[in-house]
Amino acid sequence: MLAISIITISLLHYLTPLHLHYLHDIFQRLYYLPIILAAIWFGLRGGLLCSLVVSIVYAPHILFQWGGDMTLELEKYLEIVLYNIVGGVTGLLSQRERERSAELQKTAEGLEQSYKKLQEQSEQLIAIEKNLRSAEKLSTLGEMAAVLAHEIRNPLGSIRGTAEILRDDYRPGDPKYEFIDIQIKETERLNRVVEDFLRMARPLPTDMVRCRVQAELETVALLVGNDARERNVSLILEPPAVDVVVRGNGEKLRQAFLNIVINSLQAMSGGGSLAISTTVCRAEEAADMCEIRFCDSGEGIDTESLTKIFEPFYTTKPDGTGLGLAITKKIVEGHGGMLQVESVVGRGTTVLVRLPLLQAGGDL
C-alpha cells in the first residue's frame, strides 16, 4: 500500500505539466503521508527507508523536469531533507512508544503471574488451615473424650458397686431386685457408650495386620442385619471376584465401614437397597488399590452439603454427632487410602473407600 501510494504520487508529479505549480505543491506534501505511515508502522527503519525511497524517486523529477537549479528549486531540495527528518523523527518516536508499550505489557503479564501465584498460595493456605482446623477439632475431641470418659467411668463404677451391694439384700423375683438389676444394666450400657466414644476418638493404633476386606464387611453386614430388616432395606453384600487383602486394623476398618453403612440405612427411612461391592484397581504407575463401594438408594446429599459432610460436627440429624464421616475419613486415610462420596438428591449416595492392596486372590 505504501509502495502504491509513492508510485501514484510520483506518477502525478512526472505527468502533471510543470505550469500547474499549485498541483505540484500539493503532490509534494502528499509524500508525507506514506512516510509518516511507514514510520508509525515500522519504526525508525521503516520511516527512514520510506523517506529515502521518496527522496530517490522525487529527486530526478526536480533534477530533470524542473531543471535542477539549486537556487531556484531550493524549496524542493529542502522538502527532500524534511522528508528524511520527518521519517526519522516520527520513526524514532513511534519506536520508543512501541518499546514502552511492550515493556508495559511485560510488566502487566508479570503482575498477572504474581497475582495468580499469590491466589494459588492463598488457596493452598486456606485449604491447609481448613485441614488443620478439622484435625484440631478431632484431636481436641480425643482429649475431651479421654477426660470425659475418666470423669464418667469412675462415678459409674461406684454406682455399679453400691447397686450390687444393695441388690444382695433382695432375692431374685423381688421387684426391688429387678429395679436394682435394671440400674446395674444401665450403668453397664453407659460404660459401653463411653468406651465406644473413647475408642472412636483414639488415634489409629499401630498394629496393622493382614485383613480380608470381605470378612470385615461380612461382620458389619451381620451387625446391621436386624436394623436393615426393620427399615425394609435389602442389604446386598456382593462376593468379590478375588479375595482382597489389605494391611490394616480390623477393628478400625469395621468401624469405618459401619459408619458408612449406618449413614446409608438412616438415609432410607422408606426402605430401599444398599449394595456393597469390592473391586481391584490395578495401576501401572501408582500402587494397586482395592475399591469398596457402598451404593444406597437413599435420599441423597445436595451439592452444598457434600462439601461439608467430612467436617467434624456437621450433621443434619437431630440426634447425630456429625463425627461418623470425619472419623471414617481419618481411619481410611490412616490406612493410606481415600474416601469419596458421590450423590444425587432423590436417587442415592455412593461412598467409595480406596485402600492400598496387599494381595488379591491366591491362598490366604
Ligand SMILES: Nc1ncnc2c1ncn2[C@@H]1O[C@H](COP(=O)(O)OP(=O)(O)OP(=O)(O)O)[C@@H](O)[C@H]1O
Ligand atoms: N448415605 C448417606 N445418604 C444421605 N446423607 C448422608 C449419607 N451419609 C452421610 N450423609 C450426610 O452427612 C452428614 C454427616 O454424616 P456423619 O456420619 O458424619 O454424621 P451423622 O450421621 O449426622 O452423625 P453420627 O454419624 O454421629 O450419627 C449426615 O448428617 C447426613 O446429612
Ligand SMILES: [Mg+2]
Ligand atoms: Mg453417621
